[in-house]
Amino acid sequence: MIQNLLKLILLQMGLVLVSAKNQEDTINSWRAKFASLSNLVYQSKDANWIAIKKISKLSTDSIFVINAKNHGKTVHRIMNAQLLFLNEEGVLGQNEQKALFLNLTTGDTFHFNNVIKTYILEDLSRYALLFKDRRLKIYNSSGKMLLEITDVEDLPLSDSRNTLFFKNQKDGKNQVIAANGGQNKVVYSTENKIRKIQLISSGKQLIITEATTSKEQDRLIIFDTQSSGKKLLDLDIPKKSIVKLSEIQDGESFLIGARVESDESNDPLVEVWYGNDSYVNEHFMRFNEQKFWLWKPKSSKLQAIEVPKNNEVSSLNNDRYFMTYPPRKGHNFITSEPELNEAKVYDLKLNTLNDLGNLKLVKRIGKEWPLLLNHEIFCSADGKWFLASKDGVKWILYNCNGKIEYLIDKTGLEQPVFSKNGYYIYFESGDDLWIFNIKQKILTAAGIGKEKMTKITNYVSIRNKHTMASFLPTDCILVETLDRDQNVISYKLFDSGKWKQIIPPTENRLTNNSLIYNPDMTSFYTLEENYNLPPTLYSYDTRGQKLTLFDGNIRDNGAKRIRQEIYSYSAVGKNLNGILYYPTNFNSKKKYPMVVRIYDMQRHISNDYLSPNKMMPEGFQIRTLLERGYFVYLPDTTVGENGPGISALECVHNALDVVLKNPNIDQSKIGLCGQSYGGYKTNFIATHSNRFAAFISGAGISDNIRDFYSYNYAWNKPLYFIYNTVYQMNTTVSADMERYIKNNPILNVEKVNAPILLWAGKNDRIVPWDQTMEFYIGLRRYNKDVIALFYKNGNHSFMNETPEEIDASTKVLNWWDYFLKGKQDLPWIVKLMKKDAL
Structure with a gap:
């Protein structure tokens, strides 16, 4: 009976692991109990209303719309959606093809299906929906439909204030229509094809690009959206131009640019890359022809800007002086x-x-x-x-x-x-x-x-x-x-x-975009979290007094038991810190294994809420590890004169020297892991350190010289710049060959002396997966204990709850359990350790 009771207690803690399958189920079911608030926060114009998403695995994600004016006494719960506030009156949300409008005054909610796009018209207190059948409908805040328009060709444009603009065809003519819920108005009509309509960022001007019958020129027409569609400009532009208007001093003047994209054809047989090409396969950024004008709407003055051929022109926010340069x-x-x-x-x-x-x-x-x-x-x-x-x-x-x-x-x-x-x-x-x-x-x-x-x-x-x-x-x-x-x-x-x-x-951590304030800067709201505090919305007044506004009813009592310590040390001439988390059920009479995770500077994440469902860092579940009886250590690493690999080794060793004064850490059971830049550092340290019992490296560079001479298809550029920024080598391979060689993991792969798990996504366009394959092949050549996981559909990072993320996270925990805790019933690892198993 005592044994059964013990099992029950351990099961509730997520620690009973009967088999690999049960283990996975236990972890997932335990993680599913945790909810959190998203760091994406919406606010109404005057910040009287704040909307925030609650993320939960056990129930559908929801958006909560909170009345900040009455200190959260009024809260509306709606479906998870991308939101647009209609002043302080309502909120319009869309999730895929479902939409809703919540009237914040009455609390009434209106639901819609088969919606492609949503719009708000602030000045009119109206909103609009474009439906899958190409019908555009405009409603008032009480849910009454004011206007229905059929056969809308393309996505309408909205100035978000009072008008929608869209293209249409009628009686053989191409038209631009303005609609606001009253009578439609034809803003422009032509027999020519309308190539594009666009609004400038302020929404005050509508730009129409019209294809003419001329072989040399198209036409640019600009209307004032604020004065009944008055035509302001009619201008000939080069054929097939891309047009951009840049406001100067809040619309007093405009820099008009008309650029013709490069017409270099794509040869189906061969790509030609020239050694003097400053674009290097970025021809979508190159232009054959460019023309520029200064336009002053009030005086209707238009003046061509005559700069050297092929020069770019940028605004200095001045109507006389402009920056020009050969791009x-x-x-x-x-x-x-x-x-x-x-x-x-x-x-x-x-x-x-x-x-x-x-x-x-x-x-x-x-x-x-x-x-x-x-x-x-x-x-x-x-x-x-x-x-x-x-x-x-x-x-x-x-x-x-x-x-x-x-x-x-x-x-x-x-x-x-x-x-x-x-x-x-x-x-x-x-x-x-x-x-x-x-x-x-x-x-x-x-x-x-x-x-x-x-x-x-x-x-x-x-x-x-x-x-x-x-x-x-x-x-x-x-x-x-x-x-x-x-x-x-x-x-x-x-x-x-x-x-x-x-x-x-x-x-506390104030997450990105989580400081909210009204236009007068008299009321302030924050979304705050800490390692032991789930994200919570607070309000402050100008005296700094703080009140809880909304916590989503998230109860994570276990977070309060998490213990954290900050250790200080020096390396590469800098003062650094390491974050140590204690096992959740820590017993000072026991020793525990420790997992070390590296990337770069990490002190700033010491106040991240430790949700078991946190996506970052990939493949590394801090909270789960703590619950399963591990110390977790996050030391800072940075780059000194000797280069990124050697510097990381010094940083990690010095970080270990200070933390291992803790007598409860089992010095023989320490694992090191990292992903991306941290994967490179893990690879390097694995080739130079004997202080770890096991390693895990995800999507990391193994050969920095090959990487230096690589082309990156995610960013469409050679990778030279990475070695002046991320890796901080600040020189070329030929100029400092010795330092590149000393910081190259693959050249010392034979020195790895502990089992290493490698993983990468085969669709990774940031760090090519064959960098991981190269390290695997090197380890195999010298008969090292290695397993590599190559995910066919995986990218550089795995999104939460994808099959790749679930599998990788499970195998990562298996790896630590096997090599740091002595768990044996993991057949996929046993196949490696029993040399004749295959």
């Missing part, structure tokens, strides 16, 4: 994106060019992998200034005419943001927020985040090719500060000349 000049994929070589500022009034020379991408020094690069050119809201860099390290302030105004002599300044009035430039950095006074030419620290990473959260960015207008829409500044060492985040608001604490320092 991709000298680009050899050393950087992920092309730098601007031979850049010039074109003066439209004087028809002159001011030479800027070569401009460099600026590294975001405060970031680890990926070492993100800023755009080259950042422009002010008024178009008077722009920032660029000559060395990729320091910013230069230019006058709009291209003359150097001032070199800002400080490194580490990231993401420039101009103030609304154009008097200041704010810089994010890894050490405080920095403010540059343009008139006085003085740079000062704001003093709100010394030695902390800062991020401006409320700026506007409008990109046009290699330039970006970056500015604050108001006089307020909302800044995030992050203490990387402690993983503590907070938010401060600069308003009326003072800094106010909005979100006090918290160790």
Whole structure:
């Protein structure tokens, strides 16, 4: 009886494993009990309503729409859908071909089937649905159908305010129709084919591209969507042009670009790749012909921009000065994106060019992998200034005419943001927020985040090719500060000349896009989580007082029992951290095996909620391992002068030295694993370390020299740039052959001295699966204990609940159980260890 009772207790904990099949069923049924809130949060315009998805395996995923104004007292539950808020009145959702509209005032819900597309018309409090039978219907918020239109050809366009536009044919003519629920209006009619209709980003102008009978020209027509469809422009453009309008200073002017795509034909027999091709199989980005104009709607003035042939033109948010350059000049994929070589500022009034020379991408020094690069050119809201860099390290302030105004002599300044009035430039950095006074030419620290990473959260960015207008829409500044060492985040608001604490320092994780606020910045809401706290929606007032708004009724009592410790150590000249999680039912009198997972810097994920259903990292279920009696350790790894592999080895060994002072870790039962970049590091460490009892490597590089000379079909570019960013070699193979060889796992594959499980998806276009095959073949050649799993339909990462993810996750747990806990009844592993089994 005692034995049966013990089995029952263990079964409830997910620890009874009678057979491989029962084991899988037990894990899946245990995981199915856990729910969570998605980090994708929707909000209405004034943030009176917030919608969030609850993810659950036991019941259909649902969206909860919460009234933030009454502190969550009103909550509506609707089907899982992609949402559009109709002001504060309603919410429109679509999931595949099902749609619904929830009236937030009355609580009434209207359901629809066979829906292709949904639209909102904010100014009219209406919404529209395009059905599978090509009928377009417009409704008011009470569910009354106001208009039905049949035989709609293509997907309509919506300015989201008051009008839908769509193409139609009638009496042999091609038409563009405007509809809002009242009487339809024919905006444009022609006997020619209408190639395309599009709205500019603000929705204020409708662009129609018409194919004419001319062999040389098509036609561009622009209408004002805000004044009864008034025609604003009629322009001849090159045949089959792709047209783009870029707003200058909030629509006062427009840069019009008409580009004709490359007509290089695809030879069915052979692809020809030229050694001087700066596109390298990216011909979809090449244009045979380009024409540009400046257009001023108010004065109806149109002026051609005459720049050197084949040059690109980008907006500087100024109606006189423009950036021009030969696209991709000298680009050899050393950087992920092309730098601007031979850049010039074109003066439209004087028809002159001011030479800027070569401009460099600026590294975001405060970031680890990926070492993100800023755009080259950042422009002010008024178009008077722009920032660029000559060395990729320091910013230069230019006058709009291209003359150097001032070199800002400080490194580490990231993401420039101009103030609304154009008097200041704010810089994010890894050490405080920095403010540059343009008139006085003085740079000062704001003093709100010394030695902390800062991020401006409320700026506007409008990109046009290699330039970006970056500015604050108001006089307020909302800044995030992050203490990387402690993983503590907070938010401060600069308003009326003072800094106010909005979100006090918290160790909780604020997930992406989870800081919500109303336009006046008087109410704030956050979605927060921690390793022992399921995602929860909170509200804050301007005094920083915090209230729970919505928790989804998620009860994870087991999370409260999770124990975490942070260990500090040094490696490759840097201070690093490792996150240690204790087995859930830890007993200080016992020793436990430990699984180590590596990738890059990991301190920032110490506050990730440890849901058993978490998709990332792939094939590595932290919570499940803790429940099954493992320590789990996540040490930081980074790159020093010796290269990524050697540096990772030093980081991991030093991380082990500090954590193994814990007497409850069984030093003879430690496993190491990683996927992608972590897979490469695992491969390398497996060839150089004797401190692990087993390894698992997923989708990792085994031969970095072959990878350096590879072409990546996921990104359509050679991989040189990866070795200047991710792997931080910052040189070529020929220039530093010795360091590449020393960091190459395959060249030491014969030194692997513990069993290793390899896995990869055969549809992986990021890390080719044959890199895993190469490592497997090398291990076989030297009679090492290896099993490789090649998933026929697998990509680089496996989506949760796919057959690939379920199988890989199960086999990963099997592997650790066999080699770290001595479990023997796993036939697929026994076949490896019993040499004659096959």
